[in-house]
Amino acid sequence: MMGSKRRASRDMARMDGKHFSLDSVLTVLSFLILVVVVVIPMVMIVYNTFFYEGKFDTSLFTQIILDPGNVAAMWNTIKIALLVTLFGTIVGLFFAWLLGRSDIPLKGLMRTIFPFPYVSPPFFGAMAWELLLSPRSGYLNKWLMATFGLSKAPFNINSIGGIIFVECSYYFPFVFMQVVSALERMDPTLEESARIAGAKQWYVIRRITMPLVLPATSAGALLILTSSLSHFGVPSILGFSKKIYTLPTRIYQLISRASGSFQGIREGAALSILLVIVVMLALWLQKIVLRSGSYDIIKGKSMRPMLIKLRGAKIPLLIISLLSLVVIVVVPLVMIILVGLLRAYGLPLKFENFTFDNYINLFKSKMVKDSVVNSLTLSVSAGLIAMFLGVMIAYVIQKIRPKGKTVLEIISILPYSIPGIVLAIGVILSWSGAFGINLYNTLWIILVAYIARYLAFSMKSASASLQQVHYSLEDAARTCGATHFESLTDVTLPLIRPAMISGFFLIFLPAMRELTTSVLLYGPYTRTLGVAIYSLRSDGYIVDSSALASLAIVLIIICNTVVNAILKDRKKV
Numbered sequence: 378m379m380g381s382k383r384r385a386s387r388d389m390a391r392m393d394g395k396h397f398s399l400d401s402v403l404t405v406l407s408f409l410i411l412v413v414v415v416v417i418p419m420v421m422i423v424y425n426t427f428f429y430e431g432k433f434d435t436s437l438f439t440q441i442i443l444d445p446g447n448v449a450a451m452w453n454t455i456k457i458a459l460l461v462t463l464f465g466t467i468v469g470l471f472f473a474w475l476l477g478r479s480d481i482p483l484k485g486l487m488r489t490i491f492p493f494p495y496v497s498p499p500f501f502g503a504m505a506w507e508l509l510l511s512p513r514s515g516y517l518n519k520w521l522m523a524t525f526g527l528s529k530a531p532f533n534i535n536s537i538g539g540i541i542f543v544e545c546s547y548y549f550p551f552v553f554m555q556v557v558s559a560l561e562r563m564d565p566t567l568e569e570s571a572r573i574a575g576a577k578q579w580y581v582i583r584r585i586t587m588p589l590v591l592p593a594t595s596a597g598a599l600l601i602l603t604s605s606l607s608h609f610g611v612p613s614i615l616g617f618s619k620k621i622y623t624l625p626t627r628i629y630q631l632i633s634r635a636s637g638s639f640q641g642i643r644e645g646a647a648l649s650i651l652l653v654i655v656v657m658l659a660l661w662l663q664k665i666v667l668r669s670g671s672y673d674i675i676k677g678k679s680m681r682p683m684l685i686k687l688r689g690a691k692i693p694l695l696i697i698s699l700l701s702l703v704v705i706v707v708v709p710l711v712m713i714i715l716v717g718l719l720r721a722y723g724l725p726l727k728f729e730n731f732t733f734d735n736y737i738n739l740f741k742s743k744m745v746k747d748s749v750v751n752s753l754t755l756s757v758s759a760g761l762i763a764m765f766l767g768v769m770i771a772y773v774i775q776k777i778r779p780k781g782k783t784v785l786e787i788i789s790i791l792p793y794s795i796p797g798i799v800l801a802i803g804v805i806l807s808w809s810g811a812f813g814i815n816l817y818n819t820l821w822i823i824l825v826a827y828i829a830r831y832l833a834f835s836m837k838s839a840s841a842s843l844q845q846v847h848y849s850l851e852d853a854a855r856t857c858g859a860t861h862f863e864s865l866t867d868v869t870l871p872l873i874r875p876a877m878i879s880g881f882f883l884i885f886l887p888a889m890r891e892l893t894t895s896v897l898l899y900g901p902y903t904r905t906l907g908v909a910i911y912s913l914r915s916d917g918y919i920v921d922s923s924a925l926a927s928l929a930i931v932l933i934i935i936c937n938t939v940v941n942a943i944l945k946d947r948k949k950v
Contacts, residue, residue, distance in 0.1 A: 398861065399861045411785065411789060414792075415829050422799065438650070441647040441651070446622065447624075454625075458602055461545050462605065465544070465549040466552050469549040469597060470587070472491060477560035480685065481691060481698065491553055493706050494546060494549075495547075499547040499608065499611050504614060504914060511533075511535060512530040516726060540621070543611050556594055610892050624649075624655070649796070652798075656795060713923050714927045716923040720920075721920065736924050752905045755888060759827035760882070768839040775843040792829040797893035798896075818903065834880055843869070889906070890906075892905075895908050
């Protein structure tokens with residue numbers, strides 16, 4: 378079958394009567410683009426770490442990895458990531474099973490709200506919980522101390538435990554969304570056979586249901602693990618004041634202290650290699666988990682799994698679920714909005730202390746306007762460019778199938794497998810004058826990073842659709858006299874248009890809320906929305922940062938609603 382596809386591609390090239398066909402152009406162009414946006418930044422990181430003035434030198438890397446502060450940051454990173462993955466997976470599995478397998482009420486409401494942390498930036502949650510539970514000025518801590526006469530704040534969110542709690546709250550949807558989908562599509566006869574044989578419900582869940590959804594669980598857990606390992610926002614907001622560092626925040630600190638000097642960037646590059654090694658170990662671990670076992674859970678049967686009756690546990694579990702929603706979604710959102718309304722930070726949360734002037738002033742601020750425009754410009758541009766590049770690369774991989782297609786696929790996926798802050802360092806080293814092109818302090822350098830980081834979304838979305846488009850459709854068009862380009866644009870691309878639209882929005886939304894990559898790349902006039910909020914908060918403008926975060930949340934919700942509506946309509950078509 379694969380050989381027939383390759384022959385079909387060669388036949389199409391011959392039909393054009395050209396030695397250097399469209400297929401050749403697309404293949405060469407795909408490799409060139411990936412070299413520019415992916416390979417060169419990665420090579421520059423390695424080169425600047427292990428080479429100095431043209432000579433091989435490991436002293437910098439040795440110095441960096443043996444530094445006590447960096448070692449402590451590495452262990453903090455691993456410890457936080459493992460615990461976030463463990464607790465996030467447990468929470469995600471629990472709610473996935475509850476909504477996918479039980480008769481708990483209000484499923485529709487919970488299915489709508491539980492994924493909200495997925496579309497909201499985690500550092501917003503860190504900001505909100507710090508406003509509530511910081512040991513010095515947290516509103517909830519101050520209320521508890523005043524009410525119960527406590528001499529010391531009962532909670533301290535500025536800790537490793539606080540970082541774990543906030544990241545769990547925002548990352549558990551990775552497992553929830555993966556597993557609930559798998560549970561709903563699972564062949565129900567396996568569980569029903571076990572029940573008929575006399576197995577207890579807990580035994581069925583433990584020995585049949587959970588093992589069968591292991592791939593979905595593993596995929597979600599891996600996303601939690603890699604996200605936590607590479608995340609910058611939450612550890613920086615909750616950890617900097619207590620000198621709790623992770624590898625991403627330590628990299629940021631090294632570069633910030635050096636005031637953009639080349640030596641600081643080299644040190645950041647050396648430390649970023651250590652971070653990449655940790656992430657690669659996480660990916661290797663997943664392969665080990667899934668190396669053995671059979672996971673054929675979808676049999677094509679139309680039967681729906683039998684819902685388990687919770688009986689007396691229904692109301693308690695419903696209360697637990699609703700309280701979880703309040704804690705995870707409602708409380709942080711309300712806190713951000715209320716503080717954004719205060720006349721000054723620290724005033725009691727009373728009606729007489731609220732004003733809309735903060736929001737009005739934001740609309741008058743040039744910095745805010747520029748950050749919104751920058752984010753929209755970058756998100757739309759990155760979405761469109763990465764979408765078309767992803768379709769082109771997917772077409773080369775799936776239809777043209779050159780000899781290096783595996784390498785092409787690996788390179789296109791690589792940037793999303795590595796931390797965003799590492800990619801940012803590679804982009805800085807590559808396009809800040811090293812090759813005669815200086816994009817630093819411009820939107821272009823952020824755009825290059827966004828394209829590289831999110832290209833995999835579009836490529837994977839397009840690949841899945843192209844696999845369903847038989848090569849005979851293009852052959853038929855060519856037989857009727859169409860050129861290769863015409864058969865591509867008139868036959869193939871219209872058939873995968875829904876996947877192209879999905880790919881665009883899969884890039885647009887993450888780019889709108891991005892912080893980790895752009896925090897190292899922005900200039901005085903190129904702040905993104907996330908960077909503007911982070912900078913205002915870091916500079917002590919708590920009320921302004923909360924107000925801007927509130928507006929950003931509204932913007933994200935509107936964008937997400939529009940996206941869901943468009944994708945739903947596309948599915949109907």
